[in-house]
Each structure stands twice: as C-alpha cells, then as structure tokens.
Amino acid sequence: MRRARIDLDAYRSNLDLVRGWMQPVEVMAIMKADAYGHGLEPIALAAVDAGVRWIGVLTVPAALRLRAIGVGEDVRLFTWQHDPALDFRDAIDSAIDLGVSNAAELQRVVDAVDQRPARVHLGVDSGLHRDGATPDAWPELVSLAVDAQRAGRIEVVAAYTHLAESSDEDDSAAVAVFDRAVETAEDLGLDLPMEHVAASLAGLERKEFRKDMVRMGANLLGIPGAEGVSAADLGLEPVMTLTASVAKTKRVPVGTGVSYDYTYRTASETTLALVPVGYADGVPRRAQGRVEVTIGGKRYPIAGRVAMDQFLVDVGDDEVRVGDQVVLFGTGEHGEMTVLEWGEALGTIGEEVTCRIGARVPREVVGHQVEGRVGDYLREQP
Secondary structure (H helix, E strand, O other): OEEEEEEHHHHHHHHHHHHHHHOOOEEEEEOHHHHHOOOHHHHHHHHHHOOOOEEEEEOHHHHHHHHHOOOOOOOEEEEOOOOOOOOOHHHHHOOOEEEEOOHHHHHHHHHHOOOOOEEEEEEEOOOOOOOOEOOOOHHHHHHHHHHHHHOOOEEEEEEEOOOOOOOHHHHHHHHHHHHHHHHHHHHOOOOOOEEEOOOHHHHHHOHHHOOOEEEEOHHHHOOOOOOOOOHHHHOOOOOEEEEEEOOEEEEEOOOOEEOHHHOEEOOOOEEEEEEOOOHHHOOOHHHOOOOEEEEOOEEEEEEOOOOOOOEEEEEEOOOOOOOOEEEEEEOOOOOOOEHHHHHHHOOOOHHHHHHOOOOOOOEEEEOHHHHOHHHHHHHHOO
16 A cells, blocks of 8 residues: 555666766765665665675664675675674674774774774764764874784775765865875875765765765765755656555545644545555655645645544545555656655655655565566565
C-alpha cells in the first residue's frame, strides 16, 4: 500500500553527470543516514559497480555493513563520527578510513592497532564547529600523528574539513583556516597525500575548493542544494519516488470536519480518499495545507491533520477508487511534486524529507543494476 521506489538508473545517471563535472578530481559518494533514506546497500553496490572507489558512510558500523556484503578493500570507506565507546579494532582490520578530530580520539585509534596500520584522516575545524581540531588543538593532533606514523601505527591519508556554506566570504575564510592548518602540519613534518574540504554545494559552485576530492551526497540522489535550482535545471534525476494506494473512499456532506481537531471542513458535498501514510512514515503533521499529492495525474491538497498512519485527501467529485495510486513525490515528470518542492513547502530541505521516510515503507529497487550485484544482494534478503 505504501512504497518508496529507488531508481538505480537515475542514480547512475546522476553519478556519471557529477563525476564528469568534477574531473579530474576524485568523487567520494556520501551515503550517511542509510544513503539519505534510500537504502545503503543497493546504493553502495550500484556506485561500486559504476567504478566509485570512495564512499563516506559516517559511522564504523555502517562501513562494516558494506564490507560484510562484499565491498572490498579497493573501495575506501570513510567514517568520521565515532561512538566514544567504540573499539576501533574491527574498523582497522577491515581497512576502514577513520576521520579523527582530536588527539584523544587519535590515541584510541593508535591503541587499537594490531597487525596493520590504521588509515586516518585528520579533521580541521575551519568554522562549522562540529568535527575537527581547532587551530589551537591542531598542532597536538598533528604531532601525535607524526609519531604514530613513524612508529608504523597509522597511515595518514588526508586532511579534511567541512564548510558551513553560509556565504562565499565565510567559506573562503574557512578554507584559509584549513590551508593554514595544512601548512602547520607540513612544518611539523607531516606529509598529507590528500586534502578534501568541499561537499555537494561548494563542490559545484566553488571549483577552487575541490582540492583532491569532493564529497557528493544529495546531488547524486537528485536533490540539489543550491537555492532556487531544481534537479531538472542541473540535469539530475530524483532517485526516490514515494507512492501509496487509496485505501478507502467516503462521500460526505458539506461542512464535514476532517481528521483531528477539525482543522479542515468540506466546502461542499465531496469525496474523501484515505491514504495509508502518516507521520510514522515520514509525512509530517505540518504537511496539511502545504503539500499536494497526485492521483490520476491531478494534484490534491492534504485535507485535515496528518495522523500517525494516514491522511485524507478531498477529491471533490472526481472519480477516485480504492487501489488508485497516490504519488506523494517523484520526478515531477507527471505533474507530481518533487522532494525538493516538498522541502520548500515544509520549510526544510529535500534531504530531510527522504531521511524521514520510515522503515514501514518498503524500498522497491529498480533499474538495470538490479540484475548485477544489487540483484544478487536483494535476492539474498528474507
């Protein structure tokens, strides 16, 4: 009755397009939050089959999931948010790249090393204030890294930072902080083979920030981050289409109150269609009056409060039947709203919308790659 269709052909198309834009710079495909709600394993396998050799997954457990399904060590898996109680041994043994933000965190990595050195990226706090060492703490982190690398305990792969993307001036100032940190590291005797600072938006708009590698996430899923720019404007294709089926219809008289609190009353005799998707599935209560769904190629507003498991649509006198497909968001090619339009209507961003689509909504993976490694993976699932 409810389904999120994941189009791997669209993902591959976006990947090819973005990699072409970024040449000759390496692209790291970011897949945090279960690939932004699309499903980590099929998206990752499709990317690997397309030749991607860098994937960012935020956490070590997510990276280990990919190693467990056969993503080999030729594909670098970058993680940067670590549980304070995490034992890094499995990550090191599985050749998972570890972003570290301070000397204490790096010492935990060094202490966990057994047979092979840990692959480490040193984080610089250039102004976002989430990850990375501040300028004052950076020399201590670098000095420890120098000693650990000389002892054969770690391999320093890169220095990295993340930009706030608040303005061109702020981002330029942040990159200047990063560049000074790199110079300090070199002065302390540390060779940094790679640098990566730009994510999706900065990677597209600021060519000078691309360095050796750009981290791309939402763009690859057809969700551009530039204000006022649609996926179609860039030639990108939304990968997720969210649908459901009409579960019930009911004819009601004029003035009928609809759903909780009667925040909506019918203006005339009309038909209400029940759609079995609610806020437990990722459709927020505030969608009432802001979001329209499409049935039979025609848009209808959500009528009344969105409940935990369902919402209602006022379809007037149109002939809508039980079982008719309801498109909540999709590519926009058939008149439906896109996930970017949902984000704008709800006062948020498209990534939040897809990340909130819950586990009760099955992911239907389609596209030619379903016949390759993705197909093998899906056939093994219960």
